[in-house]
Amino acid sequence: MSSTEISQKLWNLCNVLRDDGVTYHQYLNELTYILFLKLSDVKGFTEQIPNEYRWETLKDIKDNKELFDRYRDMLANISTKADNETIKEIYLNASTTLRKPVNLRTLITQIDLIDWYDEHDRDTMGQIYEDLLERNANEKKSGAGQYFTPRPLINAMVRLMAPKLGEKWNDPACGTFGFMIALDHYLKERYDYVYAADAKTRKFQETEALSGVELVQDAHRLALMNAKLHGLDSTIYLNDTLTDFGKSLKGYDGVLANPPFGTKKGGERPSRDDLTFLTSNKQLNFLQHIYRSLKKDGKARAAVVLPDNVLFEDGDGQKIRRDLMDKCNLHTILRLPTGIFYAAGVKTNVLFFTRGTSETGNTKKVWYYDMRTNTPNYGKRTAFTEKAFEEFMTAYTGGLSGAEVLSQYDGSIDHAKRAAIKDERWNCLTLEEIAAKNYSLDLGLIADESITSAEDLGEPIDLAKAALAELEAITKEVNAIIVELG
Numbered sequence: 001m002s003s004t005e006i007s008q009k010l011w012n013l014c015n016v017l018r019d020d021g022v023t024y025h026q027y028l029n030e031l032t033y034i035l036f037l038k039l040s041d042v043k044g045f046t047e048q049i050p051n052e053y054r055w056e057t058l059k060d061i062k063d064n065k066e067l068f069d070r071y072r073d074m075l076a077n078i079s080t081k082a083d084n085e086t087i088k089e090i091y092l093n094a095s096t097t098l099r100k101p102v103n104l105r106t107l108i109t110q111i112d113l114i115d116w117y118d119e120h121d122r123d124t125m126g127q128i129y130e131d132l133l134e135r136n137a138n139e140k141k142s143g144a145g146q147y148f149t150p151r152p153l154i155n156a157m158v159r160l161m162a163p164k165l166g167e168k169w170n171d172p173a174c175g176t177f178g179f180m181i182a183l184d185h186y187l188k189e190r191y192d193y194v195y196a197a198d199a200k201t202r203k204f205q206e207t208e209a210l211s212g213v214e215l216v217q218d219a220h221r222l223a224l225m226n227a228k229l230h231g232l233d234s235t236i237y238l239n240d241t242l243t244d245f246g247k248s249l250k251g252y253d254g255v256l257a258n259p260p261f262g263t264k265k266g267g268e269r270p271s272r273d274d275l276t277f278l279t280s281n282k283q284l285n286f287l288q289h290i291y292r293s294l295k296k297d298g299k300a301r302a303a304v305v306l307p308d309n310v311l312f313e314d315g316d317g318q319k320i321r322r323d324l325m326d327k328c329n330l331h332t333i334l335r336l337p338t339g340i341f342y343a344a345g346v347k348t349n350v351l352f353f354t355r356g357t358s359e360t361g362n363t364k365k366v367w368y369y370d371m372r373t374n375t376p377n378y379g380k381r382t383a384f385t386e387k388a389f390e391e392f393m394t395a396y397t398g399g400l401s402g403a404e405v406l407s408q409y410d411g412s413i414d415h416a417k418r419a420a421i422k423d424e425r426w427n428c429l430t431l432e433e434i435a436a437k438n439y440s441l442d443l444g445l446i447a448d449e450s451i452t453s454a455e456d457l458g459e460p461i462d463l464a465k466a467a468l469a470e471l472e473a474i475t476k477e478v479n480a481i482i483v484e485l486g
Contacts, residue, residue, distance in 0.1 A: 003124040006114055007131035013110055017103050024139045026097040028132060029218055031107070032225045033075060036090055038111055039125060039229065048084040059108050067108075068101035086233065090224050093217065126181075126230040133176050133222060149175070149258045149305065150341055154182045156389040157256055157303040157350060160396055162411035165191050165201060167209065167253035172241040172289060174212030177223035179256040181230050184210060190406060194231075206232055213237045213249065242285050243271050250293045258305035259286035261346070276323065279316040283307060287351075288320055291328050294355035301354045301411065305336075308347040312442035321439050325363035325431065328353040331413050332396060335372045335444060340384050347372070352396075354413075363431055367418060368444025369395055370425040395426040 014027040022030065040046045041055040051057065053074040061067040075094040082088055098104050134151070163169060163183050171179045184205070187193055193205055210227075211234055214220040220238045227234045239245045260282055272278070275288045283306050294300035310317065311333075324330055332352040338345065356362035369392045378384040390402055397409050398417025419428070424446055434441065 003127045003131065006124065007128045007135070009110070009114065010128070010132060011135050013107060017098070017107075020098055020100050020103050022097050024136055025218070028136045029221065030097060031132070032221060033091065033094060033096075034107055034111060035125075035129070036087075036225060036228070042125065048082065048087060050078060050081045053078055053081075055112075059112055064101035064105050068098075068104050071104055072096055086224055086228060089236075089238070090221055090228075092221075092238075094221075126226070129226055129229045130178075130181065133178075133226065149178055150384060151178070151182070152384055152386040152388065153305070153336070153340070153350075154178055154256075155186075155386055156393060158182045158186050159405050159409070160352065160393065160411075161254055161256065161301055161303055162409050163187060163254060165193055165197065165205065168251070169210050169254045169256065170249060170252045170293065171212040171255065171257050172246065172249060172293070173257055173259045173286060174214050174223055174236065175219050175258070177212055177226045177234070177236060179258075180210040180212055180234065181226060181232075183256065184230060184232060186406075207234070210234045211236065213239055213241045213246075215240050241289055242282070244273075246272060246289055247274050249289070251295055252293050253295060253300050255290045255293060255302040255304070257286065257290060257302070259283050261307055277316040277319050279320075281309075281313065281317070283310050284313070284317055284320050287324065291324055291353065291355060294328075296355055296357055298357045299354070301352070303350055303352050305348055305350055308349065308442060311349065312440045314438075318439050321441060324353065325434075325439075326360045327362060328355050329362045329364075329413075330366055330441075331363075332367045332369070333441060333444060334392060335368065335370045337372050337375050337378055337384075337388075340378055365415065365428050365430045366434065366441070367395075367426070367428045369423075370444055370446050373425075373446050374449050391423060391425070395421045395423055 010031065013031075014022065014024055017027060037049065037053070037055045037058065040049050046054050046056075049055075052070070058067065058070060058074075061070060075091060075096055079088045079091045079094070082091075096104075158179070161183075163186060165187060169180065169183055171177070174180065187205065191197070193201060197205070210232065212223060214223055214236060215238075217238060220236065223236050227236060237245070241249065272285075272289075274292070275285060277284070277288065279285060287304065287306065287310065290302050290304055294302060311321075330351060330353040332350075334350040334352070336348045336350065338347050340348075354362075371388070371392060376382040378388075386402070393402060393405050394400060395418065397405055398414045399421065400409055415428075418426075427444060429443060434443070437443065
């Protein structure tokens with residue numbers, strides 16, 4: 001059975017539970033609790049689970065009520081009985097939304113019947129779980145879309161960052177850990193570290209190389225499970241990056257992130273004393289945190305998804321942009337298509353930058369790529385795939401194709417090669433030009449074909465003027481009649 005077929009089968013099980021009042025998001029949490037027990041059986045770490053809660057023990061209980069009682073007991077107590085930290089975190093404050101014992105039996109029976117391996121991919125559990133996360137994110141009623149960045153965008157950002165073995169990467173608002181999972185997949189694909197690297201390198205990659213922070217407990221639980229299913233024992237903190245805790249997150253070789261959009265409730269500012277410009281705007285605070293968390297070695301780099309307002313907001317927004325361009329080489333801004341995630345009208349961008357060795361003067365010019373103007377409306381009819389990024393990746397790298405980016409690109413920025421790329425969507429602005437526009441970065445968009453300039457309208461403009469004049473004349477006549485009638 002293929003991974004797609006398995007994920008569809010698991011997703012369909014939710015429909016069985018709808019009469020039990022279980023939502024898609026609740027179901028994914030419930031599935032995580034049960035799948036982890038099956039995972040321990042398949043992956044061979046069942047000894048980390050207390051004996052009375054192990055997969056074989058649970059599925060052998062014949063009476064549905066007895067099984068349900070044991071399951072609820074497990075959710076309430078496994079965090080205190082288990083020694084493994086990941087197990088403790090996954091089941092922290094866990095509770096079931098199931099009400100009918102027969103539905104628990106259905107889940108356990110159906111999951112046990114699944115063949116978790118196929119001839120093409122000997123280990124499909126991680127892929128299956130990611131597919132479930134994506135299905136949940138696309139289900140609008142679940143509200144989970146805010147934790148899930150589209151995979152084509154994640155993959156493009158990872159490839160252009162060109163991560164290397166031995167580097168430390170972080171996502172300070174990691175959701176379900178999608179960026180770090182993709183980064184690990186990239187390293188396995190490019191360097192094959194699981195088989196080709198020595199034991200020390202493998203251990204570093206699996207336990208220390210990747211980390212994240214997530215504020216929402218349900219998302220944190222899903223992130224832990226996602227990492228575990230992909231063979232990672234990464235540190236994923238349940239915490240708030242914008243509190244004092246975030247001060248300890250520093251010294252990274254790279255950051256990939258899609259911080260939450262919006263503002264602190266009631267205009268509240270973050271409780272950090274190390275951010276120069278404290279604002280109620282979450283994205284501006286995350287941006288400050290990110291470029292301050294990078295190593296000051298001239299190599300540490302970041303790619304961050306941010307909304308349009310970060311590019312043009314006055315006051316602290318302008319100060320933060322100047323600080324970013326001082327401390328980092330902000331070399332590229334990608335104007336993303338509208339509505340590929342979040343609400344349909346939300347406009348987003350990716351900022352690519354490298355931390356300098358000095359505190360000032362690191363940005364000289366900024367390259368823009370416009371993927372927004374005169375582009376398809378992505379949705380059910382037009383799928384948003386990695387193919388959409390091909391021209392941008394060629395421009396960004398100075399001429400490499402998609403396959404070459406994966407196999408050859410080292411993350412360097414060559415302005416001469418970039419300048420040789422002929423693409424109307426690709427243009428460059430100097431720091432002086434940006435400064436002349438009050439340090440607004442809301443630039444780089446090409447002419448919109450749906451909007452024609454007044455000079456090109458010709459006769460329609462004259463007709464409109466004539467119509468307005470006629471309307472004014474009629475209005476005067478009507479007012480005169482009204483006066484006469486008294």
